[in-house]
Amino acid sequence: MNIQGDTWAGALESTLRSLATEKNHSVNTQITNRLLLEAFARWAIDKKLPNPAAVTIDHVHEYLAMERERGLAPSSLKGSIVALRHLFSFLRKEGFVSIDLSQDLELPKVGLRIPRTLSEKDVMQLLSIEFPQTEEGVRNRAIVELLYGAGLRASELVDLRLTSFLPEERLLRVLGKGRKERIVPLGSAAIGALEEYLQKGRPRLLGPRRCDFLFLKRGGRPLSRFSINHLLLQLARKAGLRRGIHPHLLRHSFATHLLHRGADLRSLQLMLGHADLATTQIYTHVEIDRLRAVHRQFHPRGQ
Incomplete structure (x- = not known):
């Protein structure tokens, strides 16, 4: 060199x-x-x-x-x-x-940072707002459904291509950090929102241009991460959530809610695209905090 x-x-x-x-x-x-x-x-x-x-x-x-x-x-x-x-x-x-x-050079010890998450109720409140039946409206619903339904990073969402969505298999092909590919299953809500966007929203946003990015703004140009962050702040206000939200908050919520409902760490690691299982294990601390709260609330001597 x-x-x-x-x-x-x-x-x-x-x-x-x-x-x-x-x-x-x-x-x-x-x-x-x-x-x-x-x-x-x-x-x-x-x-x-x-x-x-x-x-x-x-x-x-x-x-x-x-x-x-x-x-x-x-x-x-x-x-x-x-x-x-x-x-x-x-x-x-x-x-x-x-x-x-x-x-x-020795690395300093960094304390464990427990990620903030939304409750399932808050996520449902966000997803239940009325999205207008416009090109942007159906796109925005698909964006929120995918961020939460697939645990995507903002950079991964804006990098999705048309070929990333595999409707027959009900899967999403995602390029994560280091351009490593992973496959994430999609639920019915995310698939329905994405198909509606592909039918009613994307063709009009694309116009006469040619572009293979999945999510577009008007004029056929791909969305930026800044656009996604700005969108979520607007939607949080519309949903009446007390605190603003960002893409990684939905990703943390995706992981935590799966863990609450019985998902194993190895499966969670694969869906999140973590190279090291230790990175995924941070969500077990979120689960432990939840169990502590349950114990305090319901055990006769929990206080």
Whole structure:
């Protein structure tokens, strides 16, 4: 690989290019790594360090100490360390730096974050609002049904193509993080909403254009993640929900409600597209919290 390690810009571009191709990082991860590494490079340049070869482990510890002092959360600090590990590991492998500084960087312990979810009642309240029988109306219903019915990320939803929907098999083909494909079963409500959109909404939104993205805005252009977030905020207000909602909240609710009703973790992992079962296990903590609440409410000595 032709690495231009004599400058920060060259070193960062070579590293990020390697991560994108060899590590198969998602677009979001690539953007995050770029922002974190560019922040470190700006700090290093201010310190009169012309390129990564001039950096010592003491410099790295100084930078991370500064990040801690400005109140960076452990999870955010962990992201910075992971990005720096990627940088120096790659540069050492390519022979630009003599020592892999990432060897001495320990990740901070990050407390378990229990995801917020909607109750089944709140989801039903959201889905029971009156969607107008317009192109956008039938599209919006299909979007909400799929986000909740298939546990999709916003990025996965906007990336769906016409060929993603397999009506005969009642399945949805989804490209998740790292462009890994998974198959998610669909229920009758999601299928019905999607078929109505394909018949009554999408052809009119498409117009004379050609586009194979599944969800479109008027003029035949694909929707963005921002559009999905804005839509859900509007629908939450219309449904009278006290707090706003976002796509990942529906994804968390999808997983939690399946678990409540007896789904096993391995099946949940496959439907969510988690590479590691440990990621899926966070939902067991949600279930434990629910059981605690039930115990407090109903056991004679639960208080």
